[in-house]
Amino acid sequence: MTDAETAVMPDRTNTSRDHAKRYVRHFLADFAKLDQEYPRTYPRMIVRGEGAYVIDEEGRRILDAGSHLGACQIGHGHPEVADRIHQQVRNIEFIALDAGISHVYAAALGERLAKMVLCDDPVFSFTNSGSESNELAFKIARQYHRRRGQPGRVKIFSRNGSYHGSTLATSAATGAAPFKEGFGPLPEGFIQGAQPSPGRCGHCGFNDACSLACLDDFERLIMAEGSETVAAVIAEPIAIPQAVKVPPPDYFVRLRKFCDDHGILLIIDEVVCGFGRTGRMFGAEHFGVHGDIVTFAKGLTSGYVPMGAVAVARHVEEVFKNAPLLHLNTYAGHPVACAAAMAVLDIMERERLVLHSARMEPILRRELQRLQNAVARVRYLSVIGLLSSVIVDISDRPDPDAVIRRVRNIAYDNGLLARVARDGALLSVHFYPPLVVAEQDIVAGVRALEIALRMI
Numbered sequence: 001m002t003d004a005e006t007a008v009m010p011d012r013t014n015t016s017r018d019h020a021k022r023y024v025r026h027f028l029a030d031f032a033k034l035d036q037e038y039p040r041t042y043p044r045m046i047v048r049g050e051g052a053y054v055i056d057e058e059g060r061r062i063l064d065a066g067s068h069l070g071a072c073q074i075g076h077g078h079p080e081v082a083d084r085i086h087q088q089v090r091n092i093e094f095i096a097l098d099a100g101i102s103h104v105y106a107a108a109l110g111e112r113l114a115k116m117v118l119c120d121d122p123v124f125s126f127t128n129s130g131s132e133s134n135e136l137a138f139k140i141a142r143q144y145h146r147r148r149g150q151p152g153r154v155k156i157f158s159r160n161g162s163y164h165g166s167t168l169a170t171s172a173a174t175g176a177a178p179f180k181e182g183f184g185p186l187p188e189g190f191i192q193g194a195q196p197s198p199g200r201c202g203h204c205g206f207n208d209a210c211s212l213a214c215l216d217d218f219e220r221l222i223m224a225e226g227s228e229t230v231a232a233v234i235a236e237p238i239a240i241p242q243a244v245k246v247p248p249p250d251y252f253v254r255l256r257k258f259c260d261d262h263g264i265l266l267i268i269d270e271v272v273c274g275f276g277r278t279g280r281m282f283g284a285e286h287f288g289v290h291g292d293i294v295t296f297a298k299g300l301t302s303g304y305v306p307m308g309a310v311a312v313a314r315h316v317e318e319v320f321k322n323a324p325l326l327h328l329n330t331y332a333g334h335p336v337a338c339a340a341a342m343a344v345l346d347i348m349e350r351e352r353l354v355l356h357s358a359r360m361e362p363i364l365r366r367e368l369q370r371l372q373n374a375v376a377r378v379r380y381l382s383v384i385g386l387l388s389s390v391i392v393d394i395s396d397r398p399d400p401d402a403v404i405r406r407v408r409n410i411a412y413d414n415g416l417l418a419r420v421a422r423d424g425a426l427l428s429v430h431f432y433p434p435l436v437v438a439e440q441d442i443v444a445g446v447r448a449l450e451i452a453l454r455m456i
């Protein structure tokens, strides 16, 4: 066997530490490299998955409480998805949607999604990721106004603390500062304003009800910039980067009306909230808000293969009828990704996973409330469906990064793959397992988190 072959095979003659060392040696600095200095094996090498669990090289079963950046909905290792991907590769591995050529798999997926998404009589453009979906949404919004004779409408408004992707334009639209600093100059015309943000928006405290003063600020900012210069507002139905932020019911009703009154398109970013994560198929269903453009990715294929999509309402699509949008994407609507998405949607429906996500919400809340009662540092909890966060005060700790490592490592040693991030003097711990998670998994996972948080 050559070196190249052994490098990608989890061969049994090497220890986990050897594999981790190879990774660290050959990959650009990324999040997987975090925590190397922990006196164990880093990065942890995952070799298999089963439902809500991943299994590492040492055979440990770990609850996947971050669903791998929120992608995994139907659980890991589903044989039906594997079979359908396999079958699709045998039928035809790839067809580019170009020059009079398409395929039945993209047509079937578009038809199915059109019945689900909160977007009026939508048409679709497929992508490979959430970032690409949002990037395309911005291009569509700007072209839409240009074709309607308003070329001055170019600005894209988003909200502080949001995340919309890793490309240059989506970094510019991202409100969470650490993801955009040092990459400039970023594209012009991207502006951020306030959003409901417990303890951070400057209006409401951690456990107060939202007064919507943040939305007053946001609207005032747009008016000050000149609403006639604005192409679109982009918003996640429920933002998660710092904490899971569930806006009050009237937030989106008002934002939708404001956009309509000022001729601004509303882009709903469902990349994390979509496909059952919040106990509804799409996050926007909690607020009954329709997007002019709706973007998604992750849960669409449950992470089995990369795929994203942009839904465009018919009234927006009309302007592209006579001259298509010149936006070429080689792998758009990749047949293997379409097959994976169709299999995932079949499984979600058959196993009633959206309902299951809603039914697990009170159990997750009960367990997290118990954790809050047990750990004095917990400042704020938020739960919707199987999406939750716990905000922990670590302001008395001199080295917050060391605290993160410790929490992550102790959680892992207790069977929990937790997503722990730092937000100033606060720790945000997200708990959002695959939708197939059972009550006892949640109970065990939150206990593991409690052990870790007690040891800060």
Ligand code: PMP
Pocket (backbone or CB within 6 Å): 069, 128, 129, 130, 131, 132, 134, 163, 164, 165, 166, 236, 269, 270, 271, 272, 297, 298
């Ligand atoms: N939008 C939101 C709300 C996201 O959470 C993410 C990814 N975390 C993205 C967009 C970007 O998606 P991707 O990483 O697939 O490009």
